[in-house]
Amino acid sequence: SLNQMEKFEVVEISKEVPEIKIIEAEDYAGKLVELRGKVTHVKITGGPTIFTILDEGGIITAAAFEGGERAYPEVNASDIVKIIGIVKRRDADLQIEVLEMERLLGEEAYAISKRIEDEIDKKCEPPYVEFLIESDILENLRDKMVKVAKELRKAVFESRPVIIRHHWDADGICSGVALEKSLLSFIEKNASSEMKHLIKRKVSRAPFYELEDVVKDLDESLEDSEKFGDKIPLVVLVDNGSGVEDIPAIEQFLTFGADIITIDHHFPDEKVDSYLLHHINPYKVGGDSNYTAGILCTELSRMIDEVPGIEFLAAVSVFGDRSSGAVEKYIELVGVSREELVNTALAIEFEAFYLRFRSASQVIHEILGFGRKDRQKKLVDILSGYAKSGIEEQVRTVMEGLKLQTLPNGVVLAAIDVENYAKRFTFPPPGKLTGEVHDRLKNEYNRLVTIGYGPDFAIIRSEGVELDIPKFVAELREEINAGVDGGGHLVVGSIKFIPAKRKDVLSKLAAKISSL
Structure with a gap:
């Protein structure tokens, strides 16, 4: 035994483990690996501390256990780290179970950071896509759309929350859902499904970003930053955000480090532009309000990630906002009757009216065809029927005055x-x-x-x-x-x-x- 031995020496030994890129993790499930990357997010839970790690190949989460305490407190978001751990499956995702984590400094950290930055910049570049209809207005907006799509893709890689604030009507909802669906699809293909909670679609009752909304968004963001280490979000104002009445709310969020993007088709006031990171608006390139926010966001969403059936949202928004002219080509694309599109717009607005401030993504997605088709038809028929009945009754009484x-x-x-x-x-x-x-x-x-x-x-x-x-x-x-x-x-x-x-x-x- 050791007690009987007069002379002994303790020697630390280390095992050579393969250094991998995140994109290769699938091939090493159940095995011990080493990887180096950038921490983009740190989430403290009642169990492990979850680190989101980014390298040139993609994103993966790493779970470090420290008995309910914050593991590796010296490691924070934006740090470059070396991790040794076991690749494990967690539901549909891969995750690293951390055995060792070391913060890297100096030239090595800089080289890794620069390499990741250069590669991710390329990955964030949206693919070239033809617009669904021929339009000089859309072509004139292309450069601005590409920049916004790149910014939104980049937010995913940086684990930055995205708040999509849209007006409550059919056009606003179609706009918000188009961005929401494409960003969630992009996360599925490029990151951990745990990151889906960073995409937050919210409803604005007023046709502008009012102080009541920004107070909620700001308070929630600061609370998430304190509790979970979330970054201050990228805010996308949809079907509003172009007027001077938006400035007080925008200015307040900017004070805390947010970036604001507006995608709108209301007549813009030039004063708001100095507060915005980007502003997509047809009026800025000789267009008008017939190019609905739903159209703009549908086309933009296709630059973020292609989602089957997304063109249906553009067609519904055309009817929702009573648009006419060249944009009516979107109706021909979807292969459904005008009556069905009108009924869908009515069903969306009827449901949204009673949802008040709730985004209710699952119900709204069902109405817009991103669920069971048989259930969608029943929902649309029921809700549009209630809407038409309510409209006829109210019109009858109001016409007396x-x-x-x-x-x-x-x-x-x-x-x-x-x-x-x-x-x-x-x-x-x-x-x-x-x-x-x-x-x-x-x-x-x-x-x-x-x-x-x-x-x-x-x-x-x-x-x-x-x-x-x-x-x-x-x-x-x-x-x-x-x-x-x-x-x-x-x-x-x-x-x-x-x-x-x-x-x-x-x-x-x-x-x-x-x-x-």
Whole structure:
């Protein structure tokens, strides 16, 4: 025994283990390996500490056990490390069970970091894809789209959270889902499925990034950073984010190191651009709002990763936002009837209205065809039926309060009191209801402006009249002390004001329409 031995020596021995790249891990399942890479994320759990490791070949997680404590506290995100461990299967993913981890420094670390950076930069470069339709507008947006697609692919490799904030209507939802599906698909092919939680699609009830939304996003992001070591996110504003009303929320998030990207088809205000990393908007290249956010995000998503059936989202968004012209080619691509597309847009908006602030990805994905096809048809038929019934009932009652006036310039002004002639908190909401009334009236009048008003808001729809609603808002703000704000498209939008000044605001608005 050792106690009986007078002389002995303890010698440390080491075993030669193969050094591999992450892309080779599949071939070494169950074996001891060594790998070197960059830590992109550190997650502390009740059990192991999970390190996300990146090298030239891909991403893998490494689990280090330290009795419930933070393992290797000297190792943080962005460090270069050498790991010795066993490659194991964890559900559908591979994971390294760490036996040793060492932080590398100096020239070796720099060389590895530079090598990874150069290779990942190439991997982030989106493939060239032809647009689904021929369009000079889209071609003029291509360079900007490529940059945004690269930024989003890069966020996956860097384990950076991506918040997709989109408007709640059919166009906004189709836009958000297009980006969500392509990013999740890209993660499946290039990273661990554990990283899917970093893609967060969220709904905005307002047609801009309001302070209520940014406070939630910011608080959640800071909490995740504190608890799990998450990075400050890349925020993508979809179907909003182009106006001055977005700036207060954007500015607040920027203070904490976020980057903001806008993908929108509302008329843009140049002031917002100085706050954005990138801004994709058809107006910037001679287009207009007919190029919906759903179209822009569908085409962009194909640069991130191809997802079967994604073109259906573009077609639904065309009907959801009543777009026309060249973009109607997307309808021909999907091989379904116009009635089915209209019903899908209605079903999405009906469900979204009652979901309020919840994104409810699984239900929404089912309605949009990313689940069982038989169930999708039933869902769309049921929900669109409820939506149509609700619309007809509300239109019937609100038409009793309709007031029509022919202005001196020949424009017919239709005013509907949605406060007193429609149910509250019931589908359709005031904006949708105003649009439905307008669609019925425009069959009778060539030059028409419809205003649906409530105690502190006015919703505007127009046909055959060249309005500039953002300009109206700016002028009203100067002319009357009523807390006026709002915006939207040039010919479709909304205005907010204080209730005490409703009569003054509506009178001045009618005068401006009369002077066109």
